[in-house]
Amino acid sequence: MTTKQEELTTHIQEGVFQQSRGPIGWDGKTLKQMRKETDEISKETGHYAGLRTLPFKESDPIRFEKIFSKLRGGVVHARETAKKVAASPIVEQEGELCFSLYTPDADSIVTSTGIIIHVGTMGAAIKYMIENDYEVNPGIADKDIFCNNDNHVGNVHTCDVHTLVPIFWEGELLGWVGGVTHVIDTGASSPGSMSVGPVNRYEDGYQVTCRKIGQNDVLSKDWLLESTRSVRAVKYWTLDEKTRVAGCHMIRDLVLDVIKEEGPDVYKSFIREIIEDGRRGFVNQVKTMLVPGEYRGVSFVDVPFKDLPVHDYAKVNSIMHSPSKIKVHKDAKLEIDFEGTNRWGWHSFNATPVSITSGIWVMLSQTLAPNDRINDGAYYASEFGIPLGSWLNPDDLRSAHANTWHSLVAAWSPLWRGLSRSYFARGYLEEVNAGNAHTTNWLQGGGIGPDGELHAINSFECAASGVGASAVKDGISHSAALWNPEGDMGDMEIWEMLEPLVYLGRQILPGSGGAGKYRGGSGWQSLRLGWGTNDWTMFVAGSGHMATDCGLMGGYPGAAGYRYSALDTDLKERFAKQLPFPQGADVDPDNAEWDTVIEAKTIHRDRQTVSTEEMFKDYDVIMNYLRGGPGFGDALERDPKNVAEDINAGYVLPRYAEKVYGVAVKEGKYGEYTADEAKTIKLRAQIRKDRAKRSIPAKEWMKQEKERILNKEASPQVQHMYAGSFALSEQFTDEFKGFWDLPKEWMVYEEDLNVPTYGAHINRFKDNK
Amino acid sequence: MAKYNKKKIGELIDGTLEFYELKDMMSSHKDPERFGTYMSVLQERVTWDDPIILPAGLHLYIVQKASGDRIVKCDCGHEFCDYKDNWKLHANIYVRDTEEKMNEIYPKLMAPDTDWQVIREYYCPGCDTQLEVEAVTPWYPIIKDFEPDIDTFYNEWLKIPLPTVKA
Numbered sequence: 001m002t003t004k005q006e007e008l009t010t011h012i013q014e015g016v017f018q019q020s021r022g023p024i025g026w027d028g029k030t031l032k033q034m035r036k037e038t039d040e041i042s043k044e045t046g047h048y049a050g051l052r053t054l055p056f057k058e059s060d061p062i063r064f065e066k067i068f069s070k071l072r073g074g075v076v077h078a079r080e081t082a083k084k085v086a087a088s089p090i091v092e093q094e095g096e097l098c099f100s101l102y103t104p105d106a107d108s109i110v111t112s113t114g115i116i117i118h119v120g121t122m123g124a125a126i127k128y129m130i131e132n133d134y135e136v137n138p139g140i141a142d143k144d145i146f147c148n149n150d151n152h153v154g155n156v157h158t159c160d161v162h163t164l165v166p167i168f169w170e171g172e173l174l175g176w177v178g179g180v181t182h183v184i185d186t187g188a189s190s191p192g193s194m195s196v197g198p199v200n201r202y203e204d205g206y207q208v209t210c211r212k213i214g215q216n217d218v219l220s221k222d223w224l225l226e227s228t229r230s231v232r233a234v235k236y237w238t239l240d241e242k243t244r245v246a247g248c249h250m251i252r253d254l255v256l257d258v259i260k261e262e263g264p265d266v267y268k269s270f271i272r273e274i275i276e277d278g279r280r281g282f283v284n285q286v287k288t289m290l291v292p293g294e295y296r297g298v299s300f301v302d303v304p305f306k307d308l309p310v311h312d313y314a315k316v317n318s319i320m321h322s323p324s325k326i327k328v329h330k331d332a333k334l335e336i337d338f339e340g341t342n343r344w345g346w347h348s349f350n351a352t353p354v355s356i357t358s359g360i361w362v363m364l365s366q367t368l369a370p371n372d373r374i375n376d377g378a379y380y381a382s383e384f385g386i387p388l389g390s391w392l393n394p395d396d397l398r399s400a401h402a403n404t405w406h407s408l409v410a411a412w413s414p415l416w417r418g419l420s421r422s423y424f425a426r427g428y429l430e431e432v433n434a435g436n437a438h439t440t441n442w443l444q445g446g447g448i449g450p451d452g453e454l455h456a457i458n459s460f461e462c463a464a465s466g467v468g469a470s471a472v473k474d475g476i477s478h479s480a481a482l483w484n485p486e487g488d489m490g491d492m493e494i495w496e497m498l499e500p501l502v503y504l505g506r507q508i509l510p511g512s513g514g515a516g517k518y519r520g521g522s523g524w525q526s527l528r529l530g531w532g533t534n535d536w537t538m539f540v541a542g543s544g545h546m547a548t549d550c551g552l553m554g555g556y557p558g559a560a561g562y563r564y565s566a567l568d569t570d571l572k573e574r575f576a577k578q579l580p581f582p583q584g585a586d587v588d589p590d591n592a593e594w595d596t597v598i599e600a601k602t603i604h605r606d607r608q609t610v611s612t613e614e615m616f617k618d619y620d621v622i623m624n625y626l627r628g629g630p631g632f633g634d635a636l637e638r639d640p641k642n643v644a645e646d647i648n649a650g651y652v653l654p655r656y657a658e659k660v661y662g663v664a665v666k667e668g669k670y671g672e673y674t675a676d677e678a679k680t681i682k683l684r685a686q687i688r689k690d691r692a693k694r695s696i697p698a699k700e701w702m703k704q705e706k707e708r709i710l711n712k713e714a715s716p717q718v719q720h721m722y723a724g725s726f727a728l729s730e731q732f733t734d735e736f737k738g739f740w741d742l743p744k745e746w747m748v749y750e751e752d753l754n755v756p757t758y759g760a761h762i763n764r765f766k767d768n769k
Numbered sequence: 770m771a772k773y774n775k776k777k778i779g780e781l782i783d784g785t786l787e788f789y790e791l792k793d794m795m796s797s798h799k800d801p802e803r804f805g806t807y808m809s810v811l812q813e814r815v816t817w818d819d820p821i822i823l824p825a826g827l828h829l830y831i832v833q834k835a836s837g838d839r840i841v842k843c844d845c846g847h848e849f850c851d852y853k854d855n856w857k858l859h860a861n862i863y864v865r866d867t868e869e870k871m872n873e874i875y876p877k878l879m880a881p882d883t884d885w886q887v888i889r890e891y892y893c894p895g896c897d898t899q900l901e902v903e904a905v906t907p908w909y910p911i912i913k914d915f916e917p918d919i920d921t922f923y924n925e926w927l928k929i930p931l932p933t934v935k936a
Contacts, residue, residue, distance in 0.1 A: 427807025695861035
C-alpha cells in the first residue's frame with residue numbers, strides 16, 4: 001500500500017519524465033534502477049556488475065590500458081593544475097585536494113593522488129542524490145554543478161567541500177566527476193577547519209546537502225552570496241571553489257575527448273571492467289601479501305571535556321574505544337569489524353561509516369595495494385562491520401564531526417599492526433609498520449587578521465608527524481601523515497604570511513617517537529608568538545592523556561601529548577631589554593627551560609590538549625606539538641651506536657639511553673655522545689634480570705586485575721568507556737566478561753556513573769536492567 | 770619480477786640493507802619465493818630443530834612438534850602454548866600504572882596518564898625479551914593479536930606441504 005507522499009512523488013516523476021526526455025540513465029533506466037541492479041548483481045555473482053569475465057580487457061588489453069592511462073593521467077594532471085588556483089596553503093602547499101571519476105550510479109573508476117579518502121565520500125554524495133530522486137527534482141542536466149559537505153550524507157568532516165559535475169553524452173549520463181578540497185573555515189561555532197567547540201551538528205559549520213549550485217557551468221548568484229556570508233576567510237572559500245570547478249571541468253573535457261575517440265559503448269564497457277579489474281587486483285594482493293586468519297587490535301583516544309566551556313550535556317571526560325578485528329577469509333575477502341566500539345558523544349570527533357571505510361583505503365593504498373588502480377573495486381572485495389550507535393556510526397542527526405580525524409587516526413593504528421603481523425609472517429619485512437602517530441596537534445584559531453579581514457587558521461604542520469618504525473628501520477621522523485601523501489610541514493615563511501603568529505622555534509622533540517629496536521619517527525614542536533593579532537582566539541586539538549597506538553612486537557607507543565601556552569606575558573619587555581626568551585622546543589618537560597625565561601599571568605602546561613577558543617593577543621605564545629610514531633621490537637636490541645646518534649641528533653634525551661635502551665653513553669669534549677659497548681652489555685644483562693624480578697606470570701596478574709574489576713576500581717572515564725561499549729554490544733560484553741570470568745550480575749551501566757546520558761538511544765539494557 | 774637470495778634476505782632480517790635497496794624492494798612486485806627463502810634463513814638461525822611453520826612475531830615462531838602439536842616458541846627455546854591459545858597469557862607481565870613507572874620511559878607529560886591508560890609489557894619467561902607492549906585502559910582483556918589459518922595458508926594459498934618433523 002502506497003502512502004499519499006509516495007503517490008504524489010510517483011505522479012510528479014511520471015509528469016516530469018513525460019515533460020523531459022525521460023530517465024537519464026543507460027538504456028532508458030533511471031539512476032535509481034541502475035544503482036539497484038549493480039548492487040544486486042554484484043552481490044549475487046561476487047563480481048562487480050556481474051562481470052565474470054573481462055571481454056574488453058582480455059580481447060584488447062593495450063587499448064584498455066591506454067584508456068586507463070589517459071583517464072588516470074588526466075585526473076592527476078587536473079589536480080596538479082587546479083591546485084594552483086587555490087590561495088589556501090592547506091590546498092596549495094599541503095595538497096589537501098582530490099578528484100575522482102565515477103560511473104553514473106556512483107562507483108569510482110579512477111582517482112587522482114591527494115586525499116583519496118574522498119573516493120568514497122563523493123560517491124556517497126552521488127548515491128544520496130540518486131536515492132533522493134534528484135533526477136526528478138531538482139533535475140540533473142548537462143553543465144549542472146552540485147555541492148555537498150553534509151557530514152551525515154557520508155562526508156568526513158564539514159570542511160571537506162565537494163563539487164560534483166555530471167558528464168553527459170548525447171542526453172545520456174555517462175558519469176560524474178567529483179572534486180574536494182579541505183577548506184580552511186566552514187563557519188563552525190569556532191574558527192578553523194577542525195573545531196573543538198562544536199558539540200552538535202548545528203555548531204559544526206555551514207552544511208550543504210547535495211545542492212545544485214550552478215547551471216550551464218555558471219555558479220548561481222544566490223549560492224555565491226549565501227555561501228560567502230556563511231564562512232570566515234572568504235577568499236580561501238572562493239578560490240577553493242574555483243579550484244574544484246576548474247579541476248572537474250578539466251576532467252569532464254578529458255572524458256568527453258576519450259568518448260569521442262573510443263565511442264560511448266567502449267567507454268561504458270571500460271568503466272565497468274576497470275572496477276571489476278580493481279576488485280580482482282585487490283584479491284590478488286591479499287593472497288600475495290597476507291596470511292589468512294584473524295588479527296585483533298585496539299586503540300583509544302581521550303576526550304577530556306569535563307572542564308571545557310561547552311553545553312552541560314557535553315561536559316564529560318570520555319574515551320573513544322576502537323577495537324578492531326581483521327579477518328582474512330579463505331577466499332581472500334578482507335573483513336574489518338569494529339564490534340565493541342563505544343557510543344558516539346557530544347564532541348566534534350564522531351565519524352560516519354563512509355569516512356572510516358573510505359578512509360581505510362587511504363591506508364591500504366599506502367601498504368597493501370600501493371598502486372594507481374584506486375577505485376571501488378577494492379570496496380567490493382571487502383566487508384565492514386560498523387555498529388550503529390557507536391562513534392563510527394551515530395544514530396542521531398545531531399552528532400558533530402568537525403574534527404573526525406581525532407578519532408579516525410587512532411582507529412587506524414591497530415589495522416597497521418594487524419597487517420604488519422601478516423607481512424612479518426610472510427617475510428615482507430620492508431612493509432611492516434608499527435602504526436601511525438596521532439597526527440596532531442591541530443593549532444587553530446581566528447578573528448580579525450592583520451589585513452582587517454575576518455580570518456581563520458588551521459596549521460597543517462601535523463602533515464609532517466613521525467612515522468611508525470618498520471621491522472628493518474626506524475620510522476621516518478617529522479615527515480608524514482597517513483591522510484596526506486604530500487608529507488610536508490609547510491614553509492615557516494608561508495605560514496607567517498598567512499597567520500598572525502611568528503615562529504620562535506621549530507625543533508625535534510626528544511622522546512616523542514616510541515622506543516624500540518627500531519625507533520618510531522620523532523615528532524617535533526614549533527613555538528608561535530602572537531604578532532599582528534586583532535580580536536583573535538586560539539585553541540588546540542590533539543591527543544593528551546592517552547597514547548593512541550601500542551608499538552609493535554615489543555616497541556613502545558609514541559609519546560602522549562600536552563599543551564603549552566603563555567598568555568599576558570612579559571615578552572615585550574624581554575625583547576626590549578634583550579633578555580632570554582623561550583625558543584625552539586620544550587626539549588625536556590621534566591626540566592622546563594621555557595618556564596625560566598618567561599613570566600605570564602596564565603601558563604597552560606597540562607594535558608588539556610583539546611581546548612576551546614581562548615583570547616590570544618600580541619606577545620602571547622602557543623606551542624604546536626606534532627606527535628611521534630610507535631616503535632618496533634625490544635629497545636634492548638637497538639644498536640648502541642644508533643642510540644648515541646639519537647642523542648646527538650636530538651631524538652633521545654641522554655638519561656633515557658640507559659633507562660630505556662640499556663645503553664651506557666659517555667659525553668665527549670664537545671658535548672657529543674658515544675656508546676660504551678662493554679658497559680652496555682652489562683647494563684642490558686642487568687635490565688633483563690630486573691625484568692624477571694619485577695614481572696609476574698600473566699595468569700597471576702589476571703587474578704589481581706579481576707579483583708580490581710569486581711571492586712570497580714577504575715576512573716570514571718574508563719568505566720564510562722566500557723559502559724558505552726556494553727550498552728551497544730552483547731558480543732563485546734560476553735567476550736569481556738568471559739575473559740575475566742566475571743559473575744553474571746556484574747555490569748557497569750552508563751546511567752549509574754553520574755554523568756549525562758543525554759542523546760543515548762540504543763541501549764540493550766534499557767528494558768531488562 | 771624481483772628475486773632475492775638467502776644472503777639478501779638475511780641482510781633484510783638483520784636490518785643492514787641500505788635504504789635504496791629497501792626502496793627497490795618496496796617498489797617492486799613481491800617475489801613469490803620470499804616465504805621459502807625467509808623460512809630457510811630463520812630455520813638455520815634458531816638453535817633448536819623443530820620445523821618452523823610460521824613466524825608469529827619478533828623472536829616468536831609457530832613450530833611443528835613430533836606429537837603433531839603446533840606450539841608458539843621463542844628463539845631462546847622457551848615454549849609458550851598451542852598456537853590457538855594466546856601466548857601472552859603464558860608470558861610474564863609488568864604493568865606501568867603509576868606516573869613514576871611511566872617516567873622511566875617518557876619525560877613528564879609525554880607518557881599516558883595512568884588514570885586513563887596503562888602500559889603492559891610482556892616478557893619471555895625464558896630470556897626476558899620484551900615481546901609485546903599494550904597501551905590499554907585498565908581492565909582491558911589481554912589481546913590475542915593473531916590467529917593464523919595455517920592449513921588454508923599452506924594447502925590452498927601457497928599450495929605447498931606443511932613442514933614436518935624429520936624422523
